[in-house]
Amino acid sequence: MEDQADVEMLGRTELFRGAPVDLLRDIQRAAFRKRFSAGDTVLQQGDAAATVYIVVAGRLRATQTTLDGQQVIIRYLGPGEVAGYAALAGGETFPGAVIAVDDCHLIGWSATAIQELMARHAGIAINVVKLLGARYLDIQVRLRELSTEKVERRIAHTILRLAQQAGRRTVRGIEIVFPLSRQDLAEMSGTTLHTVSRTLSAWEERGIVACGRRRVVVAKPPLLEAIAEEPD
Amino acid sequence: MEDQADVEMLGRTELFRGAPVDLLRDIQRAAFRKRFSAGDTVLQQGDAAATVYIVVAGRLRATQTTLDGQQVIIRYLGPGEVAGYAALAGGETFPGAVIAVDDCHLIGWSATAIQELMARHAGIAINVVKLLGARYLDIQVRLRELSTEKVERRIAHTILRLAQQAGRRTVRGIEIVFPLSRQDLAEMSGTTLHTVSRTLSAWEERGIVACGRRRVVVAKPPLLEAIAEEPD
DNA sequence: CGGACTTTTGAAGTAATTCAAGGGGAGTGG
DNA sequence: CCACTCCCCTTGAATTACTTCAAAAGTCCG
Numbered sequence: 342m343e344d345q346a347d348v349e350m351l352g353r354t355e356l357f358r359g360a361p362v363d364l365l366r367d368i369q370r371a372a373f374r375k376r377f378s379a380g381d382t383v384l385q386q387g388d389a390a391a392t393v394y395i396v397v398a399g400r401l402r403a404t405q406t407t408l409d410g411q412q413v414i415i416r417y418l419g420p421g422e423v424a425g426y427a428a429l430a431g432g433e434t435f436p437g438a439v440i441a442v443d444d445c446h447l448i449g450w451s452a453t454a455i456q457e458l459m460a461r462h463a464g465i466a467i468n469v470v471k472l473l474g475a476r477y478l479d480i481q482v483r484l485r486e487l488s489t490e491k492v493e494r495r496i497a498h499t500i501l502r503l504a505q506q507a508g509r510r511t512v513r514g515i516e517i518v519f520p521l522s523r524q525d526l527a528e529m530s531g532t533t534l535h536t537v538s539r540t541l542s543a544w545e546e547r548g549i550v551a552c553g554r555r556r557v558v559v560a561k562p563p564l565l566e567a568i569a570e571e572p573d
Numbered sequence: 574m575e576d577q578a579d580v581e582m583l584g585r586t587e588l589f590r591g592a593p594v595d596l597l598r599d600i601q602r603a604a605f606r607k608r609f610s611a612g613d614t615v616l617q618q619g620d621a622a623a624t625v626y627i628v629v630a631g632r633l634r635a636t637q638t639t640l641d642g643q644q645v646i647i648r649y650l651g652p653g654e655v656a657g658y659a660a661l662a663g664g665e666t667f668p669g670a671v672i673a674v675d676d677c678h679l680i681g682w683s684a685t686a687i688q689e690l691m692a693r694h695a696g697i698a699i700n701v702v703k704l705l706g707a708r709y710l711d712i713q714v715r716l717r718e719l720s721t722e723k724v725e726r727r728i729a730h731t732i733l734r735l736a737q738q739a740g741r742r743t744v745r746g747i748e749i750v751f752p753l754s755r756q757d758l759a760e761m762s763g764t765t766l767h768t769v770s771r772t773l774s775a776w777e778e779r780g781i782v783a784c785g786r787r788r789v790v791v792a793k794p795p796l797l798e799a800i801a802e803e804p805d
Numbered sequence: 806c807g808g809a810c811t812t813t814t815g816a817a818g819t820a821a822t823t824c825a826a827g828g829g830g831a832g833t834g835g
Numbered sequence: 836c837c838a839c840t841c842c843c844c845t846t847g848a849a850t851t852a853c854t855t856c857a858a859a860a861g862t863c864c865g
Contacts, residue, residue, distance in 0.1 A: 430706020466698035474662020
């Protein structure tokens, strides 16, 4: 019966949405479960792209690191989302790493299993197309922001995006549900932790956000949106 | 017989690679041809995502423009490449514009026709997955460069990438085959035309590149690569 | 040959990084 | 339970890479 719950969960993911139940059962049987603790590496940059995961619970961070150790956060992944696109798209190796931010529970498949699945069921391949299309859209927007906006606006956009995809309504405002350091925000916004810290302090003074150690709460979303949209 | 040539051409594109000949013929029959002159808008940002094109000849530029008129160049598209991903991925509207840089010859399909094709032939859907995966990889790398590198390196990377995908070997070096202004390079590198101009002038002095009005030739690729890789 | 566009170059200004130092919380181990 | 240590965060001051402002010189095209 836990399997039954799994099947239902799979049917709601972006990857397997719309698949008939008996197919979902086959998919579920071909999968393996895996748990990771906060800080563990789920996929290593440069490793052979041999596995695809779906997040069941917890939060992952997809990063890319340069030769000289500088890191960029590509995105955070929450429940229902897919880690390891390279394995879907037939890439040789993973272009970035995926790290567990929380304790995580994942379900995984081999790249070959998923690719066979796509070849046999166009519907699943189309789900992958949609999912990649959505990611591409996202990242295109971030590229534009990074190119054209000043730091404060970029940080505002970054936080608003995170609040959107991983925000919980509380009495104090919208809280981002996973631990998020100034350094993390810097690596998403293309700046330094110092600038993020200064910016958040200024916002805190204006009551727009409330922050703690690796915690961010957006107290006044409209004001933050205003900052995100105001011209440079 | 022109149709026959078309069918062969289609079989070599990233979108229809591997499709059987009779399917290619059907695809070809469902297509329409269209020509654009340099400067024409092929797809308008915000319009309904109702068309997909393949470039037969010429060069396109995919851009994204902000409310306040600032523009970013997402990528250039050459023969065999696909314009209008949004229509493939089931997006509502085009997130950016596509402009003809040259005089262009395109082949197009309606979004519904292509989506039906993907649903009926998993192989084509998988081609789309690969193509989007490759784009995603590309843009991820650019995001990282934009976040972590200084302007000179970014410009170097931009030019090297263009030389790679649209370079022609000549006695003077690798020439980028389409007209490319300082402004264009700025919009790809996340800087201003002034900085690009200064940087190219400096490189020209060292014999690394040779430039003209909307022309760029990489005279010494190894030196440019060295600049692209040197730490900040 | 006029006019529009592209490019160059200098000078001034500034946003953000880098450098530097210290403070504070959370967890660990005695 | 307290002290110790490791992170994480903050804040000032100095520096700089890049933009912005401004003006002029080329270059192409009709």
